Amino acid sequence: KDVFYGAVSLGFMMLLVMAVREGKGAKLPLIAALGLFGFLFCIFRNNGWYAFLLGFPFFIICNRKNWKRLTAVFLAVVLMVCGYNHIIFNVLGLRKSATGEALSVPLQQIARTVSQNPDVLKDEEYKDLREIFAEPDALGDIYISYISDPVKNGSTFLVDVFDEDPVKYLKSWAKLGMRHPVAYVEAFLLQCY
Numbered sequence: 001k002d003v004f005y006g007a008v009s010l011g012f013m014m015l016l017v018m019a020v021r022e023g024k025g026a027k028l029p030l031i032a033a034l035g036l037f038g039f040l041f042c043i044f045r046n047n048g049w050y051a052f053l054l055g056f057p058f059f060i061i062c063n064r065k066n067w068k069r070l071t072a073v074f075l076a077v078v079l080m081v082c083g084y085n086h087i088i089f090n091v092l093g094l095r096k097s098a099t100g101e102a103l104s105v106p107l108q109q110i111a112r113t114v115s116q117n118p119d120v121l122k123d124e125e126y127k128d129l130r131e132i133f134a135e136p137d138a139l140g141d142i143y144i145s146y147i148s149d150p151v152k153n154g155s156t157f158l159v160d161v162f163d164e165d166p167v168k169y170l171k172s173w174a175k176l177g178m179r180h181p182v183a184y185v186e187a188f189l190l191q192c193y
Contacts, residue, residue: 005044012037016059023066031069038077043084046102052077103157104148105188106173111151112187113180115140120176128172132162145190 015034019026038056042049056077060070110129113120114136121129121136130136134156142150151157162169177184 001044005048008037008040008044009048012041019066019070020063023063024069026066026069031073035073035076035080038073039080039084042077042081049081103162104152105191106170107151107157108143108145108148108191109177109184109187110173111139111143112145112190113176113183115143116183117180120180126172126176128168129176132158132169134158145187146193148191 012034015030015037018030019034022030038052042052056070056074060067060074063070118137118140120126121139133139139151139156142156144150
C-alpha cells in the first residue's frame with residue numbers, strides 16, 4: 001500500500017505542477033485527473049487527507065490566477081472523500097483504524113524523549129501523558145527508532161483513555177516537544193528513514 005501511495009503522491013504532485021504551468025488554459029482532462037489523484041491521495045492514508053486539507057488552500061492562494069478551477073477541484077475532492085467515508089464506514093459498516101495508527105509520529109516522539117530522559121514523565125507537567133500509556137516507565141525500553149508498532153499497539157497505548165480527551169493529551173505532547181525539540185525531530189527523521 002505504501003508503494004502505491006508513493007506513486008499516487010508523485011502523480012498528484014506532477015499534476016499540480018502541470019496545472020500551474022497550464023494556468024487558466026488547463027484542459028478538463030488535466031483538472032479531472034488532478035481531482036482523481038487528489039481523492040486517491042486523501043483516501044489511502046489519514047495523513048494524506050490532513051495534508052490535502054491544510055495544504056491545498058495555500059496552493060490555491062499561491063495560484064490565484066487559476067483559483068476558480070482549483071477551488072472546484074478542492075471542493076470536489078472534499079465531497080468525494082466525505083462521500084467515500086460515509087459509504088465505507090456508515091453504509092458498509094467497516095471499522096475505522098485505531099487512533100494509534102494516526103498518532104505514530106507523536107507517540108514515537110514521546111517514546112524517544114522518554115528513552116533519552118527516563119524521568120521526564122515523572123514531571124508534574126507531563127502527568128497527563130502517563131495516563132495514556134499502560135507502562136509509561138517502559139516506553140524507553142520498547143522504543144524502536146524505525147518502527148512505531150511497539151509504542152502504538154493496544155497493550156501500550158491506551159486508546160480509550162486518549163479518545164476521552166484528545167486535546168488534553170495533545171497539549172501535553174506539544175509542551176514536551178517544546179522542551180525536547182531535538183528528540184522530536186530525531187524521532188521523526190529516524191522513523192522516516
